Amino acid sequence: MNPRGTRRRENPASTKPRAFQEANSITQRTAGAHFPAVKTLAEFNCDHQPSLRRDVLGHLATAAWVSRAENVVVLGPPGTGKTHLGIGLGVAAVHAGHKVLFDSAAGWIRRLSDAYRGGNGALDAELRKLARYKLLIIDEVGYIPIGPHAANLFFQLIAARYETGSVLVTSNMPFKRWGEIFGDEVVAAAMIDRLVHHAEVIALSGESYRTRARRAAISADPAAAMRATPTPAPVAVPATAVVPAGAPGGTGQTSQASAAGLEGQR
Numbered sequence: 001m002n003p004r005g006t007r008r009r010e011n012p013a014s015t016k017p018r019a020f021q022e023a024n025s026i027t028q029r030t031a032g033a034h035f036p037a038v039k040t041l042a043e044f045n046c047d048h049q050p051s052l053r054r055d056v057l058g059h060l061a062t063a064a065w066v067s068r069a070e071n072v073v074v075l076g077p078p079g080t081g082k083t084h085l086g087i088g089l090g091v092a093a094v095h096a097g098h099k100v101l102f103d104s105a106a107g108w109i110r111r112l113s114d115a116y117r118g119g120n121g122a123l124d125a126e127l128r129k130l131a132r133y134k135l136l137i138i139d140e141v142g143y144i145p146i147g148p149h150a151a152n153l154f155f156q157l158i159a160a161r162y163e164t165g166s167v168l169v170t171s172n173m174p175f176k177r178w179g180e181i182f183g184d185e186v187v188a189a190a191m192i193d194r195l196v197h198h199a200e201v202i203a204l205s206g207e208s209y210r211t212r213a214r215r216a217a218i219s220a221d222p223a224a225a226m227r228a229t230p231t232p233a234p235v236a237v238p239a240t241a242v243v244p245a246g247a248p249g250g251t252g253q254t255s256q257a258s259a260a261g262l263e264g265q266r
């Protein structure tokens with residue numbers, strides 16, 4: 001409004017640079033987030049995840065949860081879209097104006113260990129630096145066992161974010177098996193407690209999207225599909241390898257609550 005109470009006309013010369021600046025800062029925040037791939041929520045096929053509530057996803061897509069320093073945990077077997085959802089929600093947060101940083105659990109541990117080795121409060125300094133990000137995405141918790149020292153660093157990260165900044169965690173393991181990942185039931189329970197206090201827990205289930213896509217390709221053109229995929233060399237699996245949830249000997253998730261492994265935990 002101008003002093004006469006009439007609406008001020010938008011100056012096209014000033015809106016153009018503003019739109020340009022906004023697009024520019026989205027580009028910068030996207031690059032700074034270090035997403036491992038380009039994925040959006042629009043590309044996520046909800047029909048493949050009938051238990052995933054569209055209204056919940058729609059609400060998360062507004063990124064209001066990031067403004068409130070709340071968390072999201074995405075659980076489910078391999079190939080069910082955890083990383084896709086993590087990136088998609090991260091991209092939505094970037095578009096809503098938030099600074100986001102993505103890394104795998106192993107990557108976060110490397111980063112925190114490096115800081116810890118720096119001594120002289122370097123870990124605290126690193127945690128303060130990370131506080132500038134409104135959302136940290138921690139992908140693939142559960143694929144690699146985490147030793148006691150790394151578990152301690154991880155706990156410090158989650159504790160530092162508690163009610164001050166959002167965390168999005170993806171894991172192939174239900175909560176009740178996080179004690180195995182972190183090698184310590186007490187640390188795992190304390191971490192889960194902080195994570196889920198203000199959080200949306202999404203439990204994905206079913207067959208891997210990768211397997212499904214591969215099967216569709218084979219049935220469309222069996223010869224071409226076989227040519228495109230060389231037989232992989234056998235890989236030595238360490239005795240400590242974690243059994244993915246949903247695999248034989250895994251947890252076989254069905255409902256939202258059982259997939260999250262929340263029963264008996266809270």
Ligand SMILES: Nc1ncnc2c1ncn2[C@@H]1O[C@H](COP(=O)(O)OP(=O)(O)OP(=O)(O)O)[C@@H](O)[C@H]1O
Pocket residue numbers: 039043044045046048049076077078079080081082083084085140172209210
């Ligand atoms: N519902 C879906 N709609 C569209 N694409 C999907 C869906 N689920 C998975 N995908 C695609 O399938 C591939 C595997 O998904 P993604 O990497 O997100 O799985 P994941 O649960 O993180 O698996 P992992 O536990 O092995 O890391 C990706 O290319 C992803 O974009």
Ligand SMILES: [Mg+2]
Pocket residue numbers: 082083084139140
């Ligand atoms: Mg993944």
